[in-house]
Amino acid sequence: MATTLAPQQYQACIEACQDCAVSCDACANACLHEQDVQMMARCIELDRDCAKLCYTAVSFMASGSGFAQQVCELCAQICEACAEECEKHADHMDHCRQCAEACRRCAEACRAMMGMSA
Amino acid sequence: MATTLAPQQYQACIEACQDCAVSCDACANACLHEQDVQMMARCIELDRDCAKLCYTAVSFMASGSGFAQQVCELCAQICEACAEECEKHADHMDHCRQCAEACRRCAEACRAMMGMSA
Amino acid sequence: MATTLAPQQYQACIEACQDCAVSCDACANACLHEQDVQMMARCIELDRDCAKLCYTAVSFMASGSGFAQQVCELCAQICEACAEECEKHADHMDHCRQCAEACRRCAEACRAMMGMSA
């Protein structure tokens, strides 16, 4: 529903980026309240970066910006780095497992979007 | 799906804010390409402000911030101002009609959230 | 220099918010690399919130938004909460001491701006 006003070809990617932004913000906060926070520092950093780029990507796509693709290309890279880190903790922490999945889906959606809008 | 990691009580409000942010960014862009842009200047300004606050509200809620309520309170005010302006153009412009609806839903969700998390 | 295009009455407040946003982002990162991260969790949270609101406030002021005052009012509150937390660590950590000062200056500039622009 949320994205019917945005350019049609970006719908799936907007939703994946919205999901990923929220997952990363929530995962960073959950990491910050784990007992061994120090072990989660790298995860918190990447969650933070990934959330920021995802919100930015949503806004560029929703605005129909001519730079939407380039923002999504960078977004895909940061999503993959964040997924990789979250996956290290996925066995023990459900928030990292869920966040890694959201990051993988988002990276895929960004790469699909880049292919489409040539 | 996107918000399952975020605090449970914020789910509906996060979705309404995501929808509203995207609708406002898209509406501003559509307004900017109308023939009579000058008539849409106030709408573009309010779309711009409303989108920014909505993204900010999503991020505060997703992070479980202690200031989420206060950000949502301000968000509701801006949503209402934006809805009021968009409604003036709703008969002639579908993007303004849809955006006004997204803004009204978001304002309502923000006010409901404020009531809940006392 | 940076703000000469922005509304004249906001110059001082824009600069204080820019300073505070950067200080909070930098302090959060420094906190995250302290040995006892757990002790810094609350500080990291408030730095995160404060940075976000400061960037938002800068953008509202630079855009000449009609909601600039209200954003600055909320910004002042978050700055004060962040300053209070940072001050607890100011004796031992220079980043917290500097960040607390930036937050206090920013809160003051936001309150002064609110008084001015009636």
Place this chain on the structure above:
Amino acid sequence: MATTLAPQQYQACIEACQDCAVSCDACANACLHEQDVQMMARCIELDRDCAKLCYTAVSFMASGSGFAQQVCELCAQICEACAEECEKHADHMDHCRQCAEACRRCAEACRAMMGMSA
């Protein structure tokens, strides 16, 4: 003053991005209130994109993010596109002339920063 807590090597680039973000937000707003807004539509779009990336770049640098360089690389591209458009109106509109200069300085600072931090 504002950036003393941020990584030393980013100081100049942070200041240039702060300046550019504010200039673009202010220029977009000034364009929106020109008599012939339609002629300024492209400028408003690029100002909007450029402001967003500049704020994002500031935050990545201030946080000491490992992706700061890549964000600045994209930022430089958007700054150059925005400068090019603003320069078309620079003779008649002082806000476009000043904004174009801020964009050129920012693009240069971003490229210099990318060279430095190998």
